[in-house]
Amino acid sequence: MIGAIxxxxxxxxxxxxxxxxxxxxxxxxxxxRSLVFVDRVxxxxxxxxxxxxxxxxxxxxxxxERVLSAPLEAHLxxxxxxGAGCQGxxxxxxxxxxxxxxxxxxxxxxxxxxxxxxxxxxALGGGESASVPWLGExxxxxxARGIVPNLTTSGLEGLDALVAIAGRFGQINVSLDGLxxxxxxxxxFDGFARADEAIRRLRAVKREVGINVVVTRHNFAELPELFAxxxxxxxxxxxxxxxxxxxxxxxxxxxxxxxxxxxxxxxxTVLAATxxxxxxxxxxxxxxxxLAHHSPDRALLAELAVYGCTGGDFLVGAKADGRLTACSFMxxxxxxxxxxELRSYWERSDAFGAFRTWRTAQEPCASCxxxxxxxxxxxxxxxxxxxxxxxxxxxxxRVQAHRPRVHLPVL
Amino acid sequence: xxxxxxxxxxxxxxxxSSSLGVDVTFLLVGATALAMxxxxxxxxxxxxxxxxxxxx
Ligand code: SF4
Ligand code: SF4
Numbered sequence: 121m122i123g124a125i126x127x128x129x130x131x132x133x134x135x136x137x138x139x140x141x142x143x144x145x146x147x148x149x150x151x152x153r154s155l156v157f158v159d160r161v162x163x164x165x166x167x168x169x170x171x172x173x174x175x176x177x178x179x180x181x182x183x184x185e186r187v188l189s190a191p192l193e194a195h196l197x198x199x200x201x202x203g204a205g206c207q208g209x210x211x212x213x214x215x216x217x218x219x220x221x222x223x224x225x226x227x228x229x230x231x232x233x234x235x236x237x238x239x240x241x242x243a244l245g246g247g248e249s250a251s252v253p254w255l256g257e258x259x260x261x262x263x264a265r266g267i268v269p270n271l272t273t274s275g276l277e278g279l280d281a282l283v284a285i286a287g288r289f290g291q292i293n294v295s296l297d298g299l300x301x302x303x304x305x306x307x308x309f310d311g312f313a314r315a316d317e318a319i320r321r322l323r324a325v326k327r328e329v330g331i332n333v334v335v336t337r338h339n340f341a342e343l344p345e346l347f348a349x350x351x352x353x354x355x356x357x358x359x360x361x362x363x364x365x366x367x368x369x370x371x372x373x374x375x376x377x378x379x380x381x382x383x384x385x386x387x388x389t390v391l392a393a394t395x396x397x398x399x400x401x402x403x404x405x406x407x408x409x410x411l412a413h414h415s416p417d418r419a420l421l422a423e424l425a426v427y428g429c430t431g432g433d434f435l436v437g438a439k440a441d442g443r444l445t446a447c448s449f450m451x452x453x454x455x456x457x458x459x460x461e462l463r464s465y466w467e468r469s470d471a472f473g474a475f476r477t478w479r480t481a482q483e484p485c486a487s488c489x490x491x492x493x494x495x496x497x498x499x500x501x502x503x504x505x506x507x508x509x510x511x512x513x514x515x516x517x518r519v520q521a522h523r524p525r526v527h528l529p530v531l
Numbered sequence: 532x533x534x535x536x537x538x539x540x541x542x543x544x545x546x547x548s549s550s551l552g553v554d555v556t557f558l559l560v561g562a563t564a565l566a567m568x569x570x571x572x573x574x575x576x577x578x579x580x581x582x583x584x585x586x587x
Contacts, residue, residue, distance in 0.1 A: 138581035143538065147581050149572070155541040156572055162535025166576040167583050183538050193545055238584060243546050266584065270546035293546040332547055357543065359552045391559050402543065402552035411555070420562050423569075425541035426553045435551045447550065 137266055138167040139238040140175050142186050148240045150268075153290070155192060155240060157183050157425065184427065184492060187476065190237035190466065191436040194459065195245060195448045198227055198258065200440040202248040204276050207308035208334065208376050210449055212367035213247040220441040224254040228261045230442060230459045235265035237463050241290065243270045245448070247440065250278035256285035263288065272332055275318025276311055282318075286326045293359055294319050296331040298339040299349055305338045306376065319353055330357035335386075336376040347393040347401075359402040360390065362410075362515075365504035366449040373504065377515070384517050386410040405429060406498035409516030412490035421493055428494035432472030436462065446475040449500040450509075474499055474509040484522035485512045537569050537576075 138147045145163035147156045160180055163169060175189060201217035202209070222230075234242065242262055249255060250273040262269040268290040273282060275294040286292060296315050297303055303312035323329045333339070333346055343360075350358050365373035378386075387410060394401045403411070408428030411421070427434060431447030438444055442458035444465060445451070457465045465471055478495040485496045496502070497513020505514045512519040542554040557565050 136579070136581040138583050140583055144535075145583070147576055149575060152572075153543050154572065156537055156576060157539040157541075158576070159536045159538055161533045162537065162573075162576070165535055166580060168580045169583050192541070193551070195547075195550075241544055245547075268544060270544050272546050289546075290544040291546040328544075330546070357554075359545075359547055361547065361550060361552075387558075390555075394556055395559055400543070400554060400556045402545070402554050404547065404550040404552050406550060411558075416558060417562060420558070420565065423539050423562075423565055424553060424555065424557055425539045426555065427551070430551055449550070 137240070138163070138169075139189065139240075140167075140169060140173050141189055142175055142178075142181050143183050144180070145169070146188075146192070146240075155425070183422065183425075187433050187466075190463075191239055192434050193241040193243060193436075194234050194239050194462075195243045195435060195437040196227065196230065196459070197246060197438065197440045197448060198222075198244050198249050198255070199247040199252050201251065202246055202274070202277070204248070204274055204307070204311065205309070206274075206368070208306065208336070208363065208369040208372045210364055210366040210369045211247065217247060218440040222440065222442050224257060226442060226460070227258055230438065231258070231262050231265050231267060233460045233462050235267055237466070239267060241268045241270060243272065245272045248274055248277045250275075250282040252278075253281075255282070256288060259285065259288040273318065274311070275315040275322075279318050279321065283321050283325055286322055286329075289326075289328075291328045291330065291356070292322055292326060293330045293332045293357075294322065295334070296346070296349075297334050297336070298342055299345055302339050302342050306334065306336050319355070323353055323355065328356050330355050330359060332359045332361060334361045334363055335378060335382075336363050337378050337382060338376065340378055340382045340389075343389055344393045344396065347397040347399050350399045351397040355399065357400040357402055358394075359404070360407065361404045362406040362498065362501075364406065364449045364498070364500045366500055370504060380515070380517070380520060383410050383515055384413060387414050387416075405431075405435075406501065406513075408490070408494040409497045409513050409518065412488070412494055413517040418489065418493065421490075426493065428490075428497060429475065429478065429499055430495065431499070432475035446472040447500065450503075477510065480510075482510075482512055484518055488518060537573055540565075540569070540572060 202213035437448035438459035503509040
């Protein structure tokens, strides 16, 4: 046991990297898998920083006080081709894909740019990313540039090829929005058996395999069973995603979004399932208002890097034609630079619009104890429901208590 | 000599290509478990200095 741990530590030793930030540095540990944020004093002790870096001039801010020097991770939609036709697909994927989709050469250049900026991880998605014939070569290129490639797949296409290259990825999650008939209720067709097969075959060759669950009103009651399933299949994590009104999901929003009661019950439900089944749980950034509703220790949230809407700061997205976006759920205007121009766009004062101006918040966010972490909730939901991406998240329980006249679609 | 501080630890890797996933398992066990893990991470960090990339 101790020998195995030491072996993992030794093999991970050469894979650590660090990036300086105004508050100090972020160190990437390959084992245990983590990004560690340290202050300037500790950064001097644990990184090979020399002299007095320009980024450390001036006072030492807290984490989150200033935009990071580059995103932690980039979400690359390497294709928008997919034949599944899920009713809530946030990218509106189709068998034809998107106009002007990039190929391998462009995505390799994108990875070069991301590496030059200091990005640690990429999440490759689609469409169905596993159907892309050059996926393995792209993953190799990311590794060669010091970036860890991670992947989301539906498990419905390209499985044989993916199983053969699974080891090249850090973490692979399969989208699984329900067991048996619930899968069909959420996605609009019965794909559970195929997704389950993909999970079993990937898990047979790789330890770091999990499931992504888009939580809707139809599968909320089934969350404990999904955790039991993850335990039974020996999966490394369950990642829970709030339903976003984006792509085909905009039309399906009123039928699929969780009820307000479900949102208020989200955290206790999830923690109880985690405790019972002993499976790690991740929640996406848009769930921070539902966590804040239960008044968790703010210092603990900050120590766990639990932030809300950090699009255009901690994360960045690129559409299938390379256009940058603060968050993959957000549309990207045609004139938006490509991800190969990330570093120059990142520094612009108008970059990413409302995602960077969250400090000028309306009530009740302005006076909320969690605003520094949450940043006003999910801008995709705000934009869809209120027409204003900078408006307080209308699904946040505190926002609902403050403005009872915010009318969400009738449930 | 000042030792410096670990400010935050973001656990795991995010495969989700649409939003940022954070591990909230620690909310179950609370600050005590994290306080126990942090010195171990600190020791690992000091074990070998990480190269800084990109040069700023
Ligand atoms: S809009 Fe913000 S909170 Fe919503 S998914 Fe994107 S980054 Fe996360
Ligand atoms: S009131 Fe605003 S800042 Fe506070 S939890 Fe709700 S959305 Fe987040």
